[in-house]
Amino acid sequence: MSAAAAITARPPAREFGFEPADHRAISKMVYDELGILLPDGKAQLVYGRLAPRVRACGLESIGDYIKLIERDTDERARAFDALTTNHTSFFRESHHFDDFCERMWPGLVERLNKGGRVRLWSAACSSGEEPYTWLMAALGSDRAAAQKLLKRDVKLLATDVSPSVLETARAGRYTAATLRTVPSALHKAWVRGQGDALSVDPMLREAISFLPLNLLGEWPIKTRFDTIFCRNVMIYFDEPTKARLQARLADRLEVGGMFYIGHSERLAPEVGKRFECVGRTAYLKVAA
Template identity: 40%
Template sequence: MRLWSAGCSTGEEAYSIAAVVLKHFAEAGRHDLRILATDISRRVLAVAERAEYPADRAEAITPELAALMFERGGEKLRIRPALRELVSFRYMNFMEPWPVTGPFDAIFCRNVMIYMEDDVQARVWAGLASVLAPGGTLFTGHSERIGPELKGSLQMVGKTTFRRV
């Protein structure tokens, strides 16, 4: 199984995905499951790879999930090794040739397109659809819209969720 957090910023989304996977499938680390997390900023990728966050970052998640995700390290929270092993962080600029080929079973690309012009958005959405496995799921942000040119390849299954036909 391949999952992709596109525009991952400092890694919270990718690690949260890993935590949910491990919560429901504790043996995931022994199987061929990988989470790719990409971003255009090498600075935020360095933060993500460090896997240390201020303690207040855990306030918005359930205590059960926080216990699964973090180990305490003084004033910081450190992502548990089992989660870090599932996630690979890589630099990626949507405007350059993509170093990914897929197929991905799920792509999380939330609140990334809001910074792009319509024609660039259409090109990126088409690229994401092309590396999504048949039956795979694309998760978008609440303020993002996929253009009509992808109606034949992506079917809306929720407000911000699309499945590749």
């Protein structure tokens, strides 16, 4: 559907003016900054997500809001925050965690116990369900053993471009419904609280560094990782952006490390040469 059609197909009940040119201007800003594609058919979604910001700023149209975010970087960040899609869940695409626990974790534990270091990265972690799942799955329900291991040189970096989801991730507070996909033994070991006031155990929260990072920008990251999860974000990018990002992530991964991507995502052919596909959307890095 064209922007004009997407905009005019709705009943004329919009609170704020929204022209096809406004949608194009927002799409360009979001693409240039975040790499996210917002084609014409997403016009209603864009309106729905920005309307609360337009209201909060006391403006009368999306056009006025665009003028504001062109000069106000804080408000622009809020607009981008509103426009990201943050859907996630505990144990999403859970065979990736099974694969990591079988293929990678025993060797990494051995390395930790010999005084070595382990680095893991959840890139585009959203509100934290993915990195918390990762740690729960790897550590299992033996809290004493987990505590001992977490004192070793193991770090899990979890990054996202959206400040609001990172806030939720750092707080580690979730509803019972959100936590319902956590297996009961792990729930018992790692979830605190009652009713709907539940939170992830501080031992897990403290083991994860949640940091803001735009995957398209500069990365102040020097380390190489033993495993990277980068799932369900590349679906929003075009092919050249996906290929560039995958190549950069591959550069940050140790040979012998694992790279997990979302179920509907694929490796670009030139990046795929550096990996062996060892499971569904699970790739072992075999060449530098």
